Amino acid sequence: MTDQHQPSQTPPAPPHELGTRHYVLVWIALLGLTGLSWAVSYAGLGALDVAVALAIATVKSALVLLFFMHLVHERFTTRLVPLVAVTLIALLVGLTVLDVRTRMTSSPAPDPALTAPAAAHP
């Protein structure tokens, strides 16, 4: 029967190559990207607004996942889990938006909440 009791000696601390300095650097990078995102939102990019904002958010989330959450040090099978989730989310959101955008159906009925007579846009 294998020994189920506490180990006779404390195990070695797992490698923690990431120290306070690294965390602070990542934090500064995150703040910088936040500022960039805020500034770009005033640039009036129109249709690109959401795409650029999401691109910056993706970079920020990569920093959090890799360094704050230690994915750089995790084994591949552990990394596979968030990778699969992110892939599924990208497919779900991407294809749903594509679906809606490529619908060539009739225009929606005039919004009853708006008092102005409907100016039909076919």
Added chain:
Amino acid sequence: MPAPRLAEQFADLGTQGAAARLGMWIFLASELLLFAGLFTLYGAYRAMYPAAFAAATTHNDIVIGSVNTIVLITSSLTVAMAVHATKTDRPRRAASLLGATVVLGLVFLALKATEYADHFRHGILPGAAYRFTELPEHGARVFFTLYYAATGLHAVHVTAGLAALVWLATGCARRRYGAAHHVPVELGGLYWHLVDLVWIFLWPLLYLAR
């Protein structure tokens, strides 16, 4: 501090810790998929009502939203440092850092409450209760309903995370955790980072995309 009990199926505590983290990652992935449903709704409805969504976004306070973003990013820093302090056998420092994380989380919730109160005053309410006369169109109503659903669900996660962090901070202060027993603090930290991750995407979609 008591060392963790090595379960029979694991070769050593290192493997047991890795298995615990894997389990936590699976849970976090399920949480991501939960929010993904709301993000998908946002994407679909934004494609349907682009003008109304952009107009409605301007009625969210970008200052409060951005301050909250900085608050959560900083709370991720403090919790990462708390996990590091636990691993390097400084549980009292870890307790202080966890306490700082909790304070930042409470600041976030307080700012959210002021936002909600301001919205209520203007008649910006979710679903059928919506009566914002400045933007009566259906697309704006959908935007704000999504806003409440997403930020409300996120706030519930923040609250649950704060409860876990308070419990861990107490444990660190009592020296229950340390270099020999740090996995629970790691797992709590991972959950808190998820809360930050979700907000990193909520912020541009709800406040910036005007």
